[in-house]
Amino acid sequence: MISTVFAVLFYVATILMVVGVGMKVVKYATTPVPLKIVVSPAPRTKRGVVFRMFREVILFESLFKSNKWIWIFAYLFHWGMLIVLLRHFRYFTLDVWWWVEIVSPIGKLMAFAMLVGLLGLWARRIFQERIRYISNPSDHLMLALLVGIAGSGTMMSYVTGTDIIMVKAYMLGLMRFQIGDMPADPILMAHLGMVAILMIIFPISKLMHAPGLFFAPSRTQVDNARERHHISKWARNLPPLPEGIPAKEEGK
Amino acid sequence: MASLDMNAEGGPKFVGDPLKIPAIECGAMMDTNTFAAAPEHNEPLGFPGELLDNWQEVAIAKMGELAKKNRAFQVYLDTCVKCGACTDKCHYFLGTGDPKNMPVARQDLLRSVYRRYYTFAGKYFPWLVGARDLTKEVLDEWYTYYHQCSQCRRCAVACPYGIDTAEISMAAREILDSVGVGQKYCNEIIAKLKKTGNNLGLNPKALRATLEDLEEDLEDETGVAVKLPLDVEGADILLITPSADFFAEPHIDGLLGYAKVFHAAGVSWTISSYASEAANFGMFIGSYENMREVSWRIRQAAKDLGVKRIVFGECGHAWRVGYSFLNTLAGPFDFLDQNYPIPQHIMEFTSDALDDGILKIDKSRNDEFVMTYHDSCNVARGSAMGRKEGGQFDLPRKVIKAVCNNYYDMERDTIRENTFCCGGGGGLLTDDLMDLRIKGASPRMTAMKQVTADHGVTHMAAICAICKTQFSKVMPKYGYEMDNVMSVHQLVANAVILDGQETTDAE
Numbered sequence: 048m049i050s051t052v053f054a055v056l057f058y059v060a061t062i063l064m065v066v067g068v069g070m071k072v073v074k075y076a077t078t079p080v081p082l083k084i085v086v087s088p089a090p091r092t093k094r095g096v097v098f099r100m101f102r103e104v105i106l107f108e109s110l111f112k113s114n115k116w117i118w119i120f121a122y123l124f125h126w127g128m129l130i131v132l133l134r135h136f137r138y139f140t141l142d143v144w145w146w147v148e149i150v151s152p153i154g155k156l157m158a159f160a161m162l163v164g165l166l167g168l169w170a171r172r173i174f175q176e177r178i179r180y181i182s183n184p185s186d187h188l189m190l191a192l193l194v195g196i197a198g199s200g201t202m203m204s205y206v207t208g209t210d211i212i213m214v215k216a217y218m219l220g221l222m223r224f225q226i227g228d229m230p231a232d233p234i235l236m237a238h239l240g241m242v243a244i245l246m247i248i249f250p251i252s253k254l255m256h257a258p259g260l261f262f263a264p265s266r267t268q269v270d271n272a273r274e275r276h277h278i279s280k281w282a283r284n285l286p287p288l289p290e291g292i293p294a295k296e297e298g299k
Numbered sequence: 300m301a302s303l304d305m306n307a308e309g310g311p312k313f314v315g316d317p318l319k320i321p322a323i324e325c326g327a328m329m330d331t332n333t334f335a336a337a338p339e340h341n342e343p344l345g346f347p348g349e350l351l352d353n354w355q356e357v358a359i360a361k362m363g364e365l366a367k368k369n370r371a372f373q374v375y376l377d378t379c380v381k382c383g384a385c386t387d388k389c390h391y392f393l394g395t396g397d398p399k400n401m402p403v404a405r406q407d408l409l410r411s412v413y414r415r416y417y418t419f420a421g422k423y424f425p426w427l428v429g430a431r432d433l434t435k436e437v438l439d440e441w442y443t444y445y446h447q448c449s450q451c452r453r454c455a456v457a458c459p460y461g462i463d464t465a466e467i468s469m470a471a472r473e474i475l476d477s478v479g480v481g482q483k484y485c486n487e488i489i490a491k492l493k494k495t496g497n498n499l500g501l502n503p504k505a506l507r508a509t510l511e512d513l514e515e516d517l518e519d520e521t522g523v524a525v526k527l528p529l530d531v532e533g534a535d536i537l538l539i540t541p542s543a544d545f546f547a548e549p550h551i552d553g554l555l556g557y558a559k560v561f562h563a564a565g566v567s568w569t570i571s572s573y574a575s576e577a578a579n580f581g582m583f584i585g586s587y588e589n590m591r592e593v594s595w596r597i598r599q600a601a602k603d604l605g606v607k608r609i610v611f612g613e614c615g616h617a618w619r620v621g622y623s624f625l626n627t628l629a630g631p632f633d634f635l636d637q638n639y640p641i642p643q644h645i646m647e648f649t650s651d652a653l654d655d656g657i658l659k660i661d662k663s664r665n666d667e668f669v670m671t672y673h674d675s676c677n678v679a680r681g682s683a684m685g686r687k688e689g690g691q692f693d694l695p696r697k698v699i700k701a702v703c704n705n706y707y708d709m710e711r712d713t714i715r716e717n718t719f720c721c722g723g724g725g726g727l728l729t730d731d732l733m734d735l736r737i738k739g740a741s742p743r744m745t746a747m748k749q750v751t752a753d754h755g756v757t758h759m760a761a762i763c764a765i766c767k768t769q770f771s772k773v774m775p776k777y778g779y780e781m782d783n784v785m786s787v788h789q790l791v792a793n794a795v796i797l798d799g800q801e802t803t804d805a806e
Contacts, residue, residue, distance in 0.1 A: 071377070078370040081587055083623045086455045086463060087680045087716040091688055103459070113457035114384040121382065121459075171383065176323055178383035180398045181407065183429035185420070186381050251419045256460055259378030263461035264371045270683055272623045273640050276631045281368055282587065288595045292573050292603045 050229040053239055054221055060246040067250025068258060075262040079279035089270035096269050103266065116171065124164025124193075130157040131200070138215045139222065158201045165194050189252065192241055199238035209235045317713050317745035320387045321396035328397040333446045334731045336481030343490040344589055347479035354478035355433050359416050361477045362409075365470050366417070372470050375462040376413050379403060385454040385464075390719045391447050394738035399444045402454035402464040408444055409471050412437060442480055445471040447735055449727055450583065451676035451720035465725070469585025472726075476584055484729035489580045489589055496575045496596065497542035503530070503572035509545050510570070517555060522801040525562045527554075528569040530604065536561070536568035537601050539621070539642070540612025541577045541764035549786050550767055553613050556788025557645050559795050563659070564652050568610070571600035577617035578764065582624075583726035591628045594620060597642075598629040607635055609642040613786055615675035615763030616724065618644060622682035644684050646694045646762065649791060653701050659796040662704050668758045669705040670790070671750050672696055673743065673770075674718035675763035689715075695762055695787055702794035707754040713746040721761070723769030737773050744777040760787045 090096050102108040107125075111118045134154025137143045143151075169190045172178050203209045210230040220227035229235070248254070261267065269275075338348025351357055366373040385402040387393070392400040399405060407429065414421030414430035421430030431437065450465035475481065491500040501509075510527040517525040528534060538561075544554040561568045574596040581590030601609055609632075611621045621642045626632070632641045640647065652658050672695055684690040692715045700706050713719055722739030750756040761767055761784060770784035796802060 075370060075374055078366075078373050079368060080370045081368065082627055084371060084463065084466065084681070085623075086452055086461060087683075087691075088689065089683065091683070095688070107459055109457065109461070110382070110384055110459040113388065113459075114382075117382050117384050168382075172381075175383065177320075177386040177398070177401060178381070180323060181381050181383065181386065181401065181403050183381070184426065185428045188427070253378065253380045256378040256380050259374050260460050262370060262374045263378070264374075265455050265463045265466075266461035270688075272626055273642075275626075277627050279368075282591075282627070285588070285591070288592065290599065290602060292599045 049231055049236065050217065050226055053229055053236070053243075054226040056240070056243045057221060060243040064246040064249050068255070071250050071255055072258050072262075075259065079281060080264045080268070080277075081279040081282055083268055083270075083272040083277050084264050085268040085270045086265040089268075091270050093269055096267060100261070100267065103260065117168070120164045120167030120171070122164070123160045124168065127157040127159075127161030127164060128197075130154045131161055131197075138211070138218050141219060155204055158197055158204065161197045162194065162201065165190055165197060169194070185252070189254075192245055196238060196241045196245065199234050199241070202234050203232075203238065207232075207234055315745070317710060317719075317742045317749070318387070319393070319745075321393065323398040324396040325398060328391075328395045328400065328447060328735065329440075329443060331447065331732065331735050332443050333727070333729060334483040335442075336483045336486040340483055340486040340490055341476065341479060341481040343493055344476070344481070344486055344584075344586070346476045346481055346486070350479045354438070354480075358433060358438070358474050358478050359412075361474045362413060362470075363417060365473065366413070369466070369470070371463065371466045375406070375460075375466055376410050378460045379406065379410065379462055380460075382459065384459060385457045385462075388454045388457045389448075389464075390451070390453070390722060390742045391449070391735065391739045394722070394741040395447075395735070397447075399440075400447055402458075405444055405448055406462070406464055406467045408437070408441055409467055409474075438475070438478075438480065441471050442475060442482075445475070446482055446727065446732070449676070449720045449723070449725035449739070451724055452680040453676065453717065453719065456680060456716050468725070469582070471585075472583070473585035476586065482584070482726060484731075485580050485583050485726040489584070489593070492576055492580070492593060496571075496573050498576050498578055498580065499542045499546070501542060501545065501575065506545065506570075506572055506575055513551070513555065513558075517558065521559075521797055523562070523797045523799050525555075525558050525797070527558050528567075530572055531567070531569035532604050534567045534569035534604065534606055536566055536608045536610050537574075537597075537604060537606040538568055538570050538610050538612060538645075539574060539577045539597055539617070540570070541614035541617060542575055543764040543768060544612055545575075547764070547768060548771065549782065549784060549789050550613075550764055552789035552792060553767075553786025554788075556786065556790075556792035556795075557610075557612055559792050559797060560645070560649050560652055560658065560788070563795060563797055564648075564657050569604060569606070571604060573603070574600035577611055577614040577621070579617060579620040580726060582616060582620055590620065590624065594625055594628040597625070598632070601632070602634060608639050609635065610648055611642050611644050613645060613762040613764065613788060615677040615765060617764075618762075619677040619681035622684075644694075645788065646698060647684050647690075649698050649788070650685065650694045653698065658791075659798075660702055660794045661796055661802075662702055662794055664794045665703040665790050666705070668703060668785070668790070669707070669754065669756045670699055670703050670785075671707055671709050671747060671756045671759050672699055672714075672787075673709075673721065673747075673759050673761045673766060673784075674714050675761055675766050676718055676720040676724055678762060679716055679718045692716075695760075698787055699760055699790060702790050707750050707756055709746040709750050713742065719743040719746070721763070721766040721769040722773065723765050724763075728765050728769060733772075736769060737776050740769065740773045740777070744774070744779075747779075748777070758783050758785050760785045760790060762787050
């Protein structure tokens with residue numbers, strides 16, 4: 048029963064996330080960019096833009112320059128989460144890939160980085176008056192959800208444990224469209240349930256910042272407005288304006 | 300030199316750190332409103348004269364339309380995570396403490412409505428994501444706070460996702476215009492430009508008389524017949540400069556500087572009475588169509604006069620439009636000389652002239668000034684100059700240092716890409732917003748006071764007509780004189796020695 052509920056939940060969540068994010072990305076990619084609005088420091092070449100975006104994604108460069116505390120917590124959280132996620136590959140492949148073996152011990156530790164980062168961000172959201180002012184309930188709930196996921200995972204890793212062999216068999220089964228048995232472990236159910244919720248709300252929430260980053264014209268455009276003619280489709284179809292100065296307006 | 304009264308009469312309190320973050324004070328600026336446009340200001344721009352009966356419907360539809368037409372608007376509405384990195388970046392927030400002047404809060408005024416009508420969460424769980432209905436109160440709030448944003452983009456540099464509040468603010472103003480709620484200052488000026496070719500409504504006759512007066516002044520000063528040509532067909536260069544350069548101080552001195560540089564370089568140039576305005580207020584109101592129409596005049600004038608090159612004078616927003624948008628709005632310019640950037644900034648021209656050794660300079664003629672430089676926000680963050688990245692920061696400094704002996708930069712976090720707006724940009728340079736302008740200038744003024752205290756800086760140079768007007772108005776509130784702001788080409792004009800110039804020291 049539980050196994051089936053979670054199986055359905057995961058299939059639905061996966062479809063909603065993949066389709067939802069896909070649709071949003073297509074929307075972003077196909078929405079025209081009428082003007083060159085790149086913001087300084089702006090690279091003049093495509094290579095420069097790639098390097099800029101690389102620094103944004105890997106180093107969170109702009110955030111580093113603008114707010115060190117947010118940067119520290121955001122960096123701990125995101126990189127912690129990435130490595131924890133990489134470690135999770137071991138539950139989805141029959142033979143654990145060699146590089147997953149390598150990151151696994153670090154991944155187990157990085158759960159704490161993730162938690163520290165999240166709690167730091169949350170503390171700022173509660174205690175820093177400017178950030179408290181701009182926060183909506185959803186902003187707190189998002190952090191609660193992520194803390195819940197990280198916390199329940201860490202619990203299973205370090206305290207309560209769970210029948211991980213059985214979990215892995217269940218996941219491998221789901222990937223082959225076979226619904227096996229899942230351990231009736233409340234912490235595991237909480238963990239997986241919250242992950243499913245996160246996947247479902249991904250395309251309709253601020254989590255879209257992840258793909259959205261790559262569609263921000265202020266960062267992704269090349270600063271070559273004088274050299275390259277840039278025009279959007281709808282602007283090309285605007286009614287033409289007269290060449291030369293109309294006689295009656297001539298200011299001579 | 301300016302007296303250093305840190306708490307000059309009537310002025311805001313001195314703050315020691317230009318980046319000092321105030322405690323938030325809700326509603327501090329809620330009653331600061333700019334005058335609304337009358338029907339005769341709105342209609343020539345293609346907007347309804349007065350608030351439409353079905354304004355709510357039209358505004359919501361317009362929002363959807365803009366999200367479809369402009370990726371930036373769509374993506375920026377979706378991707379904000381409310382991290383708070385931008386909250387202390389806006390000069391209006393730093394100067395007023397009003398939380399709605401924090402960039403993210405300013406965006407949220409519109410984002411909350413967008414969420415209500417265009418997102419799943421906002422439609423079904425508005426309380427969860429702070430979504431709200433578009434009521435008349437919300438519309439009024441938009442009018443208030445989107446006219447407390449100078450679209451300077453300092454927040455966009457700070458944002459980890461590159462979210463640019465200027466894009467949101469421009470969209471908000473366009474939505475307001477589309478339902479008949481325009482701002483008098485911007486819309487009146489655009490209407491004027493469409494009639495006369497410049498923001499002042501200066502007709503060709505008056506313009507010619509002004510230029511002739513200036514020629515006389517130049518000849519009196521130098522003994523050399525330096526020309527300020529108007530509507531000369533077949534000239535090589537068309538100068539597009541803000542109309543403030545024709546009448547306001549210290550703008551005029553900058554114009555005289557361009558004239559001297561052109562004269563010394565021996566190029567033929569002209570001003571056009573048809574396109575006698577560099578500033579493009581169409582950008583302030585976020586209207587692509589109006590911005591295009593204003594820009595198009597430059598193309599028409601260039602074609603009509605048969606020039607080979609276009610050079611822009613010192614004007615910040617004009618240069619953003621010139622550098623970043625002109626090719627899009629009025630290009631491609633295949634009828635101009637492709638060996639030069641189209642358009643070119645006067646700073647690039649002067650910098651090249653200095654490199655080529657064309658200009659004879661006597662730096663000591665600026666020895667009475669100890670200079671600093673205010674990077675005008677739209678030049679700094681929305682444009683570039685020269686061939687190297689960062690040229691928009693380096694070229695003006697290079698030119699200043701080439702003509703002045705005494706130069707010091709202000710604090711690093713207040714210059715270059717982190718520069719503050721002067722407090723009057725983006726369509727806010729109107730007397731009805733003077734309180735906001737004075738408060739918004741406070742971070743810049745504080746940074747200047749530091750270099751005054753540390754290095755004895757007396758004057759600040761800028762390359763934007765709005766910066767110059769704004770500072771000459773607000774500097775006295777901070778213990779400086781109104782002429783402590785200067786044009787960069789004013790310094791050039793002081794130092795350059797023309798062939799045949801009588802060099803008996805004027806002092």
